Amino acid sequence: MKTILSGIQSSGKLHLGNYFGALRQHIQMQEQGDAFYFIANYHSLTSINDGEQIRQNTIDVALDYLALGLDPEKCTFFVQSxxxxxxxxxxxxxxxxxxxxxEKGVAYKDKVGQGLSPNIGLFTYPILQAADILIYHSDLVPVGQDQKQNIEICRDLAGKFNHNYGNDYLKLPEEHIVESVAIVPGVDGRKMSKSYGNTINIFDEGKTLKKKVMSIKTDSTPLDEPKDPENCNVFALIKLFADEEKQKEIAEKYRAGGYGYGHAKKELLAMIEEYFAEARERRKELSQDLDRVHDILQEGGEKARKRAETVMEPIREVTGLFKSHQYSLKS
Structure with a gap:
């Protein structure tokens, strides 16, 4: 059975881009191998230096995953630290x-370009990500196209280590590019990202959700005139929720005229509410039983540590990093 490994940062509320770009695929793949999914709180420290916020975000991510269908009986779910x-x-x-x-890291350059402080943690992010992958002898790593370079760096580092010590101590993983999903637009039309502050969160509801949906950026085409659905941020989001028949129906309304962006936003709002309705109720129930959530993470952490230790033992030995009682003094 192949080992599947992926993680997601605890750097804020998870949004529709996170769901369609990663979480949905993680949940689908939990039955396709020995899956290890972790909440990357070490990585979150590159952008957040508030302990209470990191702790709360970690619990929020755990609640989101479990509510959306991640089953701790089918995978190992744990916190990175x-x-x-x-x-x-x-x-x-x-x-x-x-x-x-x-210095060649594309993700580093992108994040600095978004205004994040270029700290060493952000600079060396791919090394920690490589360790995340290699420590479990992962076979498959489901990632988006934007993370492909980091998997190549991971393989490169593992190859250098193995070559230096003359054995395959670290397994070289293969990337599994997740099902192609068009870039999920945020309310301002740019890629949905916490860094841009343009997100619609998975579990937003009520007035908060309505306000965000109704604020999605559109052009100034008058209500009566035909519109191009393929160049509309609202329709791009509708396509994530609607089946082909419903997409075709709404696209025809766009092109016929007399159908405004406000109408489209109301349809999108109803779709989001319906799609996450059951998960939203499960999340509310889980939030009232945080002891259970902590138990799940603790059990997952114990299992992950055991796997990690089997990988580290021979690495410590070959690198000379013995435990103190293992050193032998020679005269």
Missing amino acids: DVPQVAELAWILGTFCPVSLM
């Missing part, structure tokens, strides 16, 4: 990583 071996391996991998490799 519950596996200290990952930081240990990241340091070792860093000693094999040329600075020039990090």
Whole structure:
């Protein structure tokens, strides 16, 4: 059985871009192998330095995943910091990583371009991500196209380590590019991202959800005139929720005229509410039983640590990083 590995940051409320770009695929793949899914709170420290916020975000992500259908009986679900071996391996991998490799990081350049402070954690993010993957001997890593470079860096570092020590201590993973999804637009038309502050969160509801949907940016085409659905942010979101028949029906309304963006937004609002209705109720129930959520994460952490330790033991030995009682003094 192949090991599947992926994670998501605890850096804020999860939004529609997170769901259609990652979470939905994670849930679908939990029955296709030995799946390890983690909440990446170490990674979140590159952008958040508030302990209480990190803790709350971590619980929120756990609630979201479980409410949306992640089953801890079918996968290992845990928090990244519950596996200290990952930081240990990241340091070792860093000693094999040329600075020039990090300087080529597209994700780093993009985030700096969005205004994030270029700290060392952000700069070396791909090394920690590589450790996340390699510490479990992962076979498949479901990622979006924008993360493909980081998987290549991971394979490169694992290859350098194995070559140096003359054995396959680290398994080289394969990326699994998730089902192609068009870029999910935010309310301002740019890619939906917490960095842009343009998100519609998965579990937004009531007035908050309505306000965000009704604020989606559109052009100034008058109500009576025909409109192009393929160049409309609202329709791009509708396509994520509607089946082909419904998409065709709404597209025809766009082209016929007499159908305004306000009408489209109301249809989108109803779709979002219906699509997440059951998950929203499950999340409310789970939020009243946080002890259960903590137990799930604790059990997942224990299982993940056991797997990680089997990978680290031979690495410590070959690198000479024995435990203190293992050193033998020679005269």
